[in-house]
Amino acid sequence: MSTINHITTKWLGNMTFESNNTSGQSFKIDIAKEDGGDGSGLRPKSLMLSALAGCSGLDVAGLIKKMKLEVDEFHIETIANLTDEHPKFYDKVVVEYHFHGSNLDEKKLQRAIDLSVEKYCGVMEMFRQFAELEVKTVFHKK
Incomplete structure (x- = not known):
């Protein structure tokens, strides 16, 4: 029997996303300012x-x-x-x-x-x- 993990990753604008986790926590994903992002999240x-x-x-x-x-x-x-x-x-x-x-x-x-x-x-x-x-x-x- 297998387990299905389902997360949702939502675009917040520019190059920033917010992703949830199977723990119920969420975090931001972004790129560096020099690459066009805001540098506000994890790579x-x-x-x-x-x-x-x-x-x-x-x-x-x-x-x-x-x-x-x-x-x-x-x-x-x-x-x-x-x-x-x-x-x-x-x-x-x-x-x-x-x-x-x-x-x-x-x-x-x-x-x-x-x-x-x-x-x-x-x-x-x-x-x-x-x-x-x-x-x-x-x-x-x-």
């Missing part, structure tokens, strides 16, 4: 990178909680190469998981990342269809 391609980091981050955060791991800070750096020719797309993406803390269980944290990357994160699987993915883990011990 579509950057949103894809946020979706990738957010999807995997939620998996990892859930596993940190489930495994009762000690992590002071956790963030994800997503660095993507955009092709030069139109239609421009991300062909190479590096996802770096950064953990900070004095008592990091590196083995279990790496397992959490592996589960997200290989099994749970649907956005990661979508990216695999068009981009070369590289995953890195960085432990910052205090």
Whole structure:
């Protein structure tokens, strides 16, 4: 059985759109002033990178909680190469998981990342269809 997601994206004028989300929240999409927009919203391609980091981050955060791991800070750096020719797309993406803390269980944290990357994160699987993915883990011990 499949799930249908339906969102509505409405033109607000010039190059600005407002899009809702299955959570009931909404946000603006726009382009930079130098490209003819108002610079008042999020960029579509950057949103894809946020979706990738957010999807995997939620998996990892859930596993940190489930495994009762000690992590002071956790963030994800997503660095993507955009092709030069139109239609421009991300062909190479590096996802770096950064953990900070004095008592990091590196083995279990790496397992959490592996589960997200290989099994749970649907956005990661979508990216695999068009981009070369590289995953890195960085432990910052205090």
